[in-house]
Structure formats: structure tokens, C-alpha cells
Amino acid sequence: xxxxxxxxIYLAIKIINYKLLTVTNMQNLVDPFNRSINYLRVSVTDRCxxxxxxxxxxxxxxxxxxxxxxxxxLDFLCSSFINMGVDKLRITGGEPLVRKNIMSFFQSISRHxxxxxxxxxxxxxxxxxxxxxxxxxxxxxxxxxxISLDTLDEEKFAKVTRWGRLSxxxxxxxxxxxxxxxxxxNVVALKGFNEDELFRIVSWCxxxxxxxxxxxxxxxxxxxxxxxxxxxxxLNELRQTLKEEYTLTDMAERSGGPARYVKINxxxxxxxxxxxxxxxxxxxxxxxxxxxTGELYMCLGQEDKADLRRPLRxxxxxxxxxxxxxxxxxxxxxxxxxxxxxRQSIQGQMTRHMSxxxx
Numbered sequence: 001x002x003x004x005x006x007x008x009i010y011l012a013i014k015i016i017n018y019k020l021l022t023v024t025n026m027q028n029l030v031d032p033f034n035r036s037i038n039y040l041r042v043s044v045t046d047r048c049x050x051x052x053x054x055x056x057x058x059x060x061x062x063x064x065x066x067x068x069x070x071x072x073x074l075d076f077l078c079s080s081f082i083n084m085g086v087d088k089l090r091i092t093g094g095e096p097l098v099r100k101n102i103m104s105f106f107q108s109i110s111r112h113x114x115x116x117x118x119x120x121x122x123x124x125x126x127x128x129x130x131x132x133x134x135x136x137x138x139x140x141x142x143x144x145x146x147i148s149l150d151t152l153d154e155e156k157f158a159k160v161t162r163w164g165r166l167s168x169x170x171x172x173x174x175x176x177x178x179x180x181x182x183x184x185x186n187v188v189a190l191k192g193f194n195e196d197e198l199f200r201i202v203s204w205c206x207x208x209x210x211x212x213x214x215x216x217x218x219x220x221x222x223x224x225x226x227x228x229x230x231x232x233x234x235l236n237e238l239r240q241t242l243k244e245e246y247t248l249t250d251m252a253e254r255s256g257g258p259a260r261y262v263k264i265n266x267x268x269x270x271x272x273x274x275x276x277x278x279x280x281x282x283x284x285x286x287x288x289x290x291x292x293t294g295e296l297y298m299c300l301g302q303e304d305k306a307d308l309r310r311p312l313r314x315x316x317x318x319x320x321x322x323x324x325x326x327x328x329x330x331x332x333x334x335x336x337x338x339x340x341x342x343r344q345s346i347q348g349q350m351t352r353h354m355s356x357x358x359x
Contacts, residue, residue, distance in 0.1 A: 028085040029326070031298075031333040039088045039287035040081050044074060044102060046292055048095040050126050051162035052148075054188060054217050054231070058162055068292045071105045073312055077290065080322050082112050087119040090146075094292075097129035103136050110140040124148065124186070128164065130172030134179040144182045146213075147173060151194050152204060160193065177208070184211040184272075191233035198241060206269045213259050213272035214238060235273045242271075258285070276300075282336030288329075296326070298333035306332070 029037035045068065051058050069077070078089060089109065096102060112118035123137070124146040137145070149169060151157050157166040176183050185205055187194065194201070205212040217231050239262075242248060247265040259272035282299075289297040294309025306329035308322065315321045 029081075029330050031330050033333075033335055035284070035286055035333075036085070037286055037288055037330055037333070038086050039090070040078065040086045041090045041092055041287060041289045042074065042078060043092050043094065043290065043292045044071075044096045044105065045094045045099040047098055048093055048126070049098055049128055050095065050164045052126075052150075052164075053160055053162065054190075063293065069294050069309060069312075071099075071101060071108075073294070073309075074105060074292075075108050076317070076319075077294070077308060077312060077322070078109055079112065080319050080326065081290075082117050083319070084323055084326065087117060089118065089121050091121075091123040093125075095126050095128065096123055097125055097133050103133065103140070106137065106140045106142070113141050120144070122146070125172075126161075126164065127169035127172035127176075131168075131175040134172070134175040134181060137176075138179045138181055142181065144184065145176060146184045146186050147176075148186045148188075150188050150190065151197060152200060153197065156193065160190075173208075173210075177210075182211075183208075184213060186213050186215055188215050188217050189233040189235060189238055190217060190231050193231070195233060198238065199245060202242070202264075202269070202271070206264075206267050211270055211272070213274060215274040216276055235275045239273065254284075285333075285336075288333070296329050298329060299336070302334050304332060304334070 031037060047062050048056065050056075051060065078086075082089075091106070093099075106121070109118075110121060113121075121140070121142055122144045123142065125148070127147045127149065130145075130147075147169070150160050152166070154166045157164060157169075173183060185201075187201060202212065214235055216233070216235055239248065242264075246267075248262040249265055251261040251263055251270065253261050253270075258276070259274050261270050261272050263270055285299075289300060290308070291297070294307065294312060296306040296308050298304060298306070306325065308325055308329070311318075311322050311325040
């Protein structure tokens with residue numbers, strides 16, 4: 001092998017180390033940067049009953065049902081990951097609870113709690129179906145859920161979701177809490193949209209004992225249909241605004257995801273910040289994303305993906321063959337994403353919609 005420069009030497013060492021890791025421990029997932037992958041986000045459908053402006057186009061063309069993995073295939077894939085050391089599953093969409101018979105999947109995959117290989121089963125939802133499913137989710141072992149909610153104003157909610165009804169989501173939140181689920185509210189920070197609701201949302205979550213995470217809008221999907229640069233509200237700026245009213249203390253706590261937390265000293269409330277643009281969080285990335293068609297994205301902010309549907313269907317029930325494909329994919333996980341906003345343009349744009357990869 002010809003090595004031309006220092007970077008080639010660095011890369012060659014990384015590849016050798018990775019091969020040694022996989023030979024000595026085939027049952028664990030470790031990427032080329034020595035990060036253990038124990039968190040799988042699984043999109044079970046690309047469909048949703050909302051059309052949020054930063055997630056989907058208004059006239060989405062959804063995948064033919066025949067292209068989607070069956071619930072049984074999703075179970076087999078997730079179980080293979082679990083047997084390789086993944087102990088946290090987050091179910092996403094689209095809106096995961098609109099998939100037909102989805103509770104049968106939750107019931108089946110929850111069997112891994114008995115072996116203690118699975119430590120957490122959770123989901124991200126828009127809340128529209130929680131009134132119907134909250135109790136069943138708790139019964140199968142779900143204890144925490146994330147609910148996406150960007151405004152408490154009915155008119156603005158209808159605008160940002162296009163099809164959604166705020167009252168339906170609020171009823172879902174009440175049902176989730178009544179069932180015993182711990183609720184975290186995820187809010188995408190949108191300049192000129194929910195800036196004026198910052199303190200209202202913080203107080204509303206605190207009054208209901210719900211955790212809160214703010215997320216920077218990401219450059220994904222149909223950027224031509226709206227002013228995505230104009231929508232970008234840096235969480236550094238948001239945090240400075242919070243400090244006008246509250247005293248914030250950084251917390252060492254990590255939840256297994258990209259959020260960094262602060263405590264509001266006056267209330268004891270915990271608030272998370274997910275900052276893919278103003279502060280890259282890739283150095284501790286422990287997750288990969290599986291789409292409802294079997295594509296494995298090793299990074300949300302990169303287009304590289306691995307096709308797991310092909311080995312899954314070529315050799316049904318052959319877990320070793322599937323795990324080999326998973327290992328090969330993890331070997332290509334990049335060090336980080338390329339998301340970046342400048343004053344004039346968006347860099348690192350992903351052409352796929354957020355709903356395609358899953359939350």
C-alpha cells in the first residue's frame with residue numbers, strides 16, 4: 001500500500017485499528033473513531049398527519065408501501081442491532097404512530113427487556129395519536145417520549161404544521177402524562193416565528209413538569225420553498241436571551257443524545273440545547289439512523305448510506321449475514337457532519353427531507 005502523506009498514514013492506522021476491533025469483538029459496534037454505537041433511531045414510516053414546513057413539503061410524494069420494510073423485517077433488523085450492543089431504540093417517522101399495527105412492533109421488540117440487552121425503548125412523536133396509544137406504550141415498557149411542538153399559539157401551530165390542530169396535541173400530552181410517560185418537549189428555534197414565545201414555552205413546560213429541548217433548524221429538504229437562512233435562530237442567541245430573566249448553570253448530564261443541558265437556578269428546570277450549527281456535537285456521536293426502507297445513515301448530515309434491505313431480503317433470517325453488512329456500514333461512519341450556515345448561503349445542505357431519515 002502506497003502512503004503519500006500524513007493524512008494517508010492517519011487514515012491507514014484508523015482502518016487497521018478498526019479491523020482489529022471488529023476481529024476481537026464482533027458483537028460490539030465501534031466506528032473508526034473509537035466511538036461505541038449503542039443508539040439506533042428507527043423510522044417506521046415516511047408518512048405523517050402533519051406537514052411541518054422544515055420537515056416536509058406540502059405535497060409530499062410518499063413511498064409506495066411495497067418499498068417499506070414490513071414490521072417483521074424491522075423487528076429482525078432492530079434485534080440484530082440489539083444483539084450487537086445497541087441498547088437504546090428510538091422509534092421515529094414521519095409520525096410513527098400512524099403506521100398500521102405499529103403497536104404490534106412495540107410489543108414484539110419489548111421482549112428484549114427480558115434479556116436486559118435493551119435498556120430503553122422510546123419514540124419521537126408529534127403527539128397527535130397519543131390520546132389513543134399512550135397507555136399501550138407504557139404497558140410495553142416505554143417510559144420516556146419526545147413530543148415535537150414549536151408553538152403554543154393555535155394560528156401559528158396551524159401555519160407551521162400546515163395540517164395540525166394544537167388542541168389534539170395538548171390532549172395527547174395530557175394522556176401521556178396520565179399514563180405515566182415522562183414527556184420532553186422538542187422545540188425547533190425559528191427566528192421570527194417563536195422568538196416571542198421563548199419565556200412562555202419555558203414557563204409552560206415548567207408548570208407541567210416536562211423537560212424542554214431547543215433545536216437549531218437544520219438545512220435539509222426543500223430549502224427553496226422558504227427562507228431557511230432567515231429561519232435560523234442560533235441557540236447561543238436564545239441562551240443569551242434566557243439569561244436576561246434567569247440564572248443558568250451548565251450541567252454535566254448527558255442523555256445519550258446530542259443535547260447539552262443547563263439548569264435554571266430559579267426554578268430547578270432542566271433545558272437542553274441541540275446545536276448542530278452553532279456548536280458541532282459530533283465528537284461524542286453514538287447513534288445511527290435506519291429508514292423505513294432499510295437504508296442506514298451513519299450520519300444525519302451526510303448523504304452516505306448503506307442498504308440493509310438487500311442483505312435482509314437476499315438471505316432472510318440470516319442474522320450473521322445482516323450483521324456483516326451492519327459492521328461494514330459502521331466502518332464508514334464519518335467523524336462529523338458538514339452543516340453550516342453563512343451570511344449568504346447554506347452549506348452542507350441535505351437534499352432529503354428530515355422525515356425521510358426520521359427526526
